[in-house]
Amino acid sequence: MAAVLAGAGCGASSTAPVPVRNLPPVNVQAGSLKTGFATMERLAEAAKREGELNVIALPREWVNYGEVIDTFADKYGIKVNELEPNASSARQIEAAGRLKPDVFDLTLDTAVKEAARFAPYKVQGWLDLPDNVKDPAGAWYAAYGGYMSIGYDPREVKPPAGFADLLGPGYRVALDGDPLRSAAAFDGVMAASMRAGVPRPDQGVSLFAKLKQAGRLTDPAKANTIVAWDHLNAARGAAHPDRWKVVIPRDAALGDYHVQAISKAAPHPAAARLWQEFLLSDEGQNLLQKGWARPARGEAMAMRGTLDTEQAARLPRAPGPPVLLTIPQQDAGKSYLKKQWAKSVG
Known part of the structure; x- marks a missing residue:
């Protein structure tokens, strides 16, 4: 499909219901939903307790980020602080110590270079992401391209x-x-x-x-x-x-991708993980596509029937x-x- 930059695996991870009495304590620094929260509901609850999320370098007109941010804030009742919307990837890293962003949106080369700064976290749709645009340990991964x-x-x-x-x-x-x-x-x-x-x-x-x-x-x-x-x-x-x-x-x-990463020093670690889950969810990916971006999970979503195919058909025709x-x-x-x-x- 022209809506997809590159092939990806077909299996998205899922979280089976777990009896509440058997759930382990929440770990907001965990590397996955399963190991840290068990369910999306518990992740959302932990994020709501933090109450805020600091994002950086997300202009509201860029790939529909305005609607993405507003939808996330309304859905989970979390205040999103939009820091330096026009910051470059290099500027994000430079300003991180002072501005304290929870999450980054970076070019691939910057993410590779700065991987030690990021907290590994594998979203539920991890297996849908092309292997060549994600760090094997989960330090960073593409959301759109x-x-x-x-x-x-x-x-x-x-x-x-x-x-x-x-x-x-x-x-x-x-x-x-x-x-x-x-x-x-x-x-x-x-x-x-x-x-x-x-x-x-x-x-x-x-x-x-x-x-x-x-x-x-x-x-x-x-x-x-x-x-x-x-x-x-x-x-x-x-x-x-x-x-x-x-x-x-x-x-x-x-082609190129923009990749996401969570700061190791994130002041709101649960909200940061919830943001990544939302951005890489079917809803988040379709919202990015509404801004004419090409979702990183697009091929797998198309196979499952969850991709907005009408919008995908409106994207510029890709030659291959x-x-x-x-x-x-x-x-x-x-x-x-x-x-x-x-x-x-x-």
């Missing part, structure tokens, strides 16, 4: 088949930020660099350098073509269907399974851009 895409104004330019077409006449192109500071913009350059499924950073920098030299690399407010995650371009297209279309180039199907950059490939790309971007593009 997307493809790098090209959004364009069909009134001004022809549908681009790939990144090379952006060098043609009429395209005024923007990245989603500075690729030296923005993960989304960096991935845009890396998508443009793909050759037969392999990133070649020099090719990506070369394309944007040519656009710059031609005076057609601009900012999003002036662009008729924006290289960004498909959920951002799709949201723009949903608001203006006649003025904005989205394509995921067949020869550059670069995504290419996920390895950590060494990301590091090599960042190193190359650090040396060449300012020199070649400015």
Whole structure:
């Protein structure tokens, strides 16, 4: 299915009813629902006693996080404190000691690097998550992902088949930020660099350098073509269907995930675990998909009939399974851009 970034296992864990008198004491630091709480009801009760949840880097317009947060707060009666909504992954880690977030929403490379900071916890849908986007010990795991895409104004330019077409006449192109500071913009350059499924950073920098030299690399407010995650371009297209279309180039199907983690120093450890259970539940995954993201559990949900298939059908058409950059490939790309971007593009 186009709604799913990658294949996943089919078996979700479940919690059988346990007689109340036989339940062990609640352990809010546990690594799973079964070992720490036994039931979702006991987890919810423990979280309600804490009363609050600190989240960070969750803009309300990003993948429908506003509705996700409000639904969670209303469902469980927990106050959600929204810290630094626009913080980057690096900023989340930097500010954690002062701001004390309970949970993180991170890029994959940051999660891998900072895994020692996180409290392992395997959600009930653990087996539905692709193995290559979860830490075997449960320190972090994907909740949603997307493809790098090209959004364009069909009134001004022809549908681009790939990144090379952006060098043609009429395209005024923007990245989603500075690729030296923005993960989304960096991935845009890396998508443009793909050759037969392999990133070649020099090719990506070369394309944007040519656009710059031609005076057609601009900012999003002036662009008729924006290289960004498909959920951002799709949201723009949903608001203006006649003025904005989205394509995921067949020869550059670069994908990525945002992963979740619980802070070892979480001030509200039960609420943090309840948040992860909600975000990875069928309800939470469908709410993220409503924001044009691709649920990490999407394939298993589709097989069980719990995925919102109407919304899934509205997502931009994916040309096939995504290419996920390895950590060494990301590091090599960042190193190359650090040396060449300012020199070649400015």
